[in-house]
Every structure is written in structure tokens, then in C-alpha cells.
Amino acid sequence: xxxxxxxxxxxKQADKRSDHNGSLRSMVRTYIKNVVKAIEAKDLEKAQAAxxxxxxxxxxxxxxxxxxxxxxxxxxxRLNQHIKTLSQAAA
Numbered sequence: 001x002x003x004x005x006x007x008x009x010x011x012k013q014a015d016k017r018s019d020h021n022g023s024l025r026s027m028v029r030t031y032i033k034n035v036v037k038a039i040e041a042k043d044l045e046k047a048q049a050a051x052x053x054x055x056x057x058x059x060x061x062x063x064x065x066x067x068x069x070x071x072x073x074x075x076x077x078r079l080n081q082h083i084k085t086l087s088q089a090a091a
Contacts, residue, residue, distance in 0.1 A: 021066055024064070025066055025067065027057065027061075028057060028061045028066070028067060031050070031053060031054035031057045032054060034050045034053075035047060036079070037050075038050050039079075039082045042086060044083070044086050044090055047083050048083060051079055051083055054076075055076055
């Protein structure tokens with residue numbers, strides 16, 4: 001437990017920041033999950049729409065440092081690859 005006033009304040013700030021970052025990380029996961037569900041349902045239009053919504057959110061969280069930039073790139077790449085596979089199967 002923090003003893004000095006500055007350490008107590010830092011502990012409070014860390015808790016607050018942790019809660020905020022956790023909610024942002026959860027939001028990113030939800031957007032990714034929406035794309036994955038559409039892909040699993042083999043609904044190309046819905047998957048493309050969900051992907052277009054997810055990409056700016058993923059990029060924004062990578063810019064803020066909530067997720068690593070390489071993880072953001074990996075997620076976008078894999079989702080896009082699945083969507084391309086789905087569109088080729090439909091054609």
C-alpha cells in the first residue's frame with residue numbers, strides 16, 4: 001500500500017488509467033469479434049461492412065498504445081485475408 005501522498009495519487013491514477021484502457025481494449029475485441037462472426041456466417045456483405053467499421057478503431061487504439069502496432073496490423077491482415085477468401089468462394 002502506498003504511504004506518501006504522491007504515491008497514493010499515483011496508485012489512484014494507475015487504477016483509473018487501467019480501467020479506461022481495459023474498456024478501450026474490450027471495444028477493439030468486440031469490433032474484431034463482429035467481423036469474425038460475419039465471416040463464420042459466410043455473410044460477405046456483413047463481413048465487409050464490419051471490417052470497414054473495425055479498421056479505424058483498430059488503428060486508433062494502436063496509435064494510443066492500447067494495442068501494439070504490429071498486433072493491429074496482424075489483426076487487420078488476417079481479417080482481410082479471410083474476407084478475400086470468402087469473396088473468392090462466393091464467386
